[in-house]
Amino acid sequence: GGGKKKPNSQAPKEPQGPLLEEHGDFRTRQLVQLGGLQSAAAQELNGRLARLRRYDPAGERWEVDVRNGLGIKRLKEENLTAPPKPQVPSGLQVAELKERGNKAFLEQAYEEAIAYYAAALELLEDDETTPPEAEDPKYTAVLYSNRAQVYITLCREVHGEEKQVSKEARMYAMRANMDSAKAIDLDPTFGKAYYRRGCAVLGMAPSASRAKEAIHCLEIALSGRASGGKDGIVLPNAMRHEVSNLMDYAKRRLDACVEAAVPDVEQCRENCRQQ
Structure with missing residues (x-):
């Protein structure tokens, strides 16, 4: 609608009055x-x-x-x-699906990335086909960890600048938590998966127990080294700063949940207890 001269992408003027959700x-x-x-x-x-x-x-x-x-x-x-449902072409091998998932993630086609990773995991866990990559649990761990990162990104995108954690944001955080936990089960030395689990737990509604869980995961990640640290945990040097920053945030989150002298105790209790 409207005249041809006025671009559709811009309103005639700034919003007047209240905005609706x-x-x-x-x-x-x-x-x-x-x-x-x-x-x-x-x-x-x-x-x-x-x-x-x-x-x-x-x-x-x-x-x-x-x-x-x-x-x-x-x-x-x-x-x-409504966006179209992602379509995964048939006949692709595990490595191709993983590569396409990584490419889709970089292009911010997150729903497509999830579909490719899911298809790759389905092939890896299919007892009848058993592709060669299925022999290496670390390969499967990377796929779960990659998909966890997509869910973390979606959690942040949905959450935006909102004060409360919405149901949808919480759902993505929970999926990221499950995927990163699975990656850790498959490869207990995978520092990046511990970091992503920390991110996922912090994406849920705030609570002291979640903050402690995130700190625990991040401590394990930070114990890692590029060539394998204590207990063989591997964490790329390039990630150390990012993990340390999240650790600081997790500690602040814990303080906010357990501190007695907060300005509004009722509000803090509400924020920190809701599940």
């Missing part, structure tokens, strides 16, 4: 695919995936956070559709 078939943090944008400036957005933020009833537009660093745009509902 739900409108029509859409709700905040929902994943959508963009399409039908005509203006030269907006055409590069066609086919892109984005998360909805808030709906402006006055401008009749959603604020959308477009993946691949394309920023916040303001679009009409006619330009938003």
